[in-house]
Amino acid sequence: xxxxxxxxxxxxxxxxxxxxxxxxxxxxxxxxxxxxxxxxxxxxxxxxxxxxxxxxxxxxxxxxxxxxxxxxxxxxxxxxxxxxxxxxxxxxxxxxxxxxxxxxxxxxxxxxxxx
Amino acid sequence: xxxxxxxxxxxxxxxxxxxxxxxxxxxxxxxxxxxxxxxxxxxxxxxxxxxxxxxxxxxxxxxxxxxxxxxxxxxxxxxxxxxxxxxxxxxxxxxxxxxxxxxxxxxxxxxxxx
Numbered sequence: 001x002x003x004x005x006x007x008x009x010x011x012x013x014x015x016x017x018x019x020x021x022x023x024x025x026x027x028x029x030x031x032x033x034x035x036x037x038x039x040x041x042x043x044x045x046x047x048x049x050x051x052x053x054x055x056x057x058x059x060x061x062x063x064x065x066x067x068x069x070x071x072x073x074x075x076x077x078x079x080x081x082x083x084x085x086x087x088x089x090x091x092x093x094x095x096x097x098x099x100x101x102x103x104x105x106x107x108x109x110x111x112x113x114x115x
Numbered sequence: 116x117x118x119x120x121x122x123x124x125x126x127x128x129x130x131x132x133x134x135x136x137x138x139x140x141x142x143x144x145x146x147x148x149x150x151x152x153x154x155x156x157x158x159x160x161x162x163x164x165x166x167x168x169x170x171x172x173x174x175x176x177x178x179x180x181x182x183x184x185x186x187x188x189x190x191x192x193x194x195x196x197x198x199x200x201x202x203x204x205x206x207x208x209x210x211x212x213x214x215x216x217x218x219x220x221x222x223x224x225x226x227x228x229x
Contacts, residue, residue, distance in 0.1 A: 004158075031215060040124075042204055042219040043159070050214070058216065090158050094215065102147055102208070102215055106158030 002026055004107035006091050012113045013081040021076040021110050023091030030096030032074040033058075033104065034066060036087040043090065049074055050096060081114045088112070118142055119207050121220025128227050134192040136223045138205035141186065145207040149217070150179065150190050153202045162203070163190070195227045 007022045023032065030051050035043040035058075045058030049068040063085060065077045074093075078085060088111050092104040120139045128134045140148075149164035165172045165179040165188065172179045178191040192199055205220040 033216075040221055042121075042221040043217075044219070045216055048216060059218075092158075096215070102210060103149070103161045103164070104217060106151075106160065108158050109156075 004091055004093055004105050006089075006107040006110050008110060009108070010111050012115065013078075014115055015082060017081050018077070018079050019081065019112075020078075021089055021091075021112075023074045023076070023093075023107060024072055025074075025091075025093040025105070026072065027093060027095075027105065028071070029093035029105070030071075031094045032068065033092045033094075034064070034074065034076045035090045035092065036060065036085075037090060037109075038087050046076065046089075081112075083114045086112060086114045118218045119205060119220045121205050121223060123223060124221070125224045126226070128195045128225065130195065130197060130227055130229050132195050132227075134190075134195045134199070134225055134227070136190045136203055136205070136225070137187065138189065138220050139185075139187045140207050142207070142209070143186070144209050145218075146210055147208045147215075148179070148181065148188050149206050149208075150177075151204045151206065151219075153204065153222075155201075159204060192225075195225075197227050197229055200225055200227050 004025045033048040034046040047066040052071040055066045067075045091107040094104045150162045151159035152162040153159040176193045181188045202222045206217045208217045
């Protein structure tokens with residue numbers, strides 16, 4: 001059981017370039033999330049998904065797009081990277097049984113630098 | 116807008132001492148309050164969580180105290196150990212149909228010295 005995995009672990013982009021971050025979970029979780037972590041700001045929710053084929057905006061969605069074509073995968077895309085998107089990105093997943101089991105399991109993170 | 120305020124930003128404790136981290140929230144609709152622990156280079160991991168109908172929850176050396184009227188909750192680490200050195204995040208969420216979004220505090224870096 002690998003849990004939540006993220007690809008790649010590190011990436012350097014130039015301003016204006018695009019990329020996709022891949023998150024995969026093998027726990028059959030319904031809900032998946034993308035966060036960014038910046039010094040002194042905690043973790044902020046970018047987008048989330050409550051099931052295959054569904055996505056919704058979080059706190060800081062501008063400049064990002066997501067897709068959940070398969071239940072186990074959640075992709076985060078940057079169409080035109082900006083230096084303000086330099087951050088550590090974390091994917092997480094949870095069972096989705098609201099009110100019952102609500103623990104979110106996090107991946108190891110992707111460190112992205114935009115120059 | 117920061118809906119969950121966490122303090123202190125950093126904390127230095129001697130081995131065997133008590134570490135206390137505080138959080139305050141604004142939205143009374145929050146119904147789940149977890150604490151996450153994060154080691155350098157790793158993702159956060161759930162440490163302990165509480166619901167607002169309980170005033171205290173203890174798991175080993177870790178205790179959450181919850182004050183619903185004051186809209187505050189805190190993490191107490193008893194007999195702090197060097198292995199507890201990490202960043203701790205409080206969080207809050209509102210559960211419901213097709214939603215369970217965590218709002219995180221800004222984190223507390225805990226250092227425990229031998």
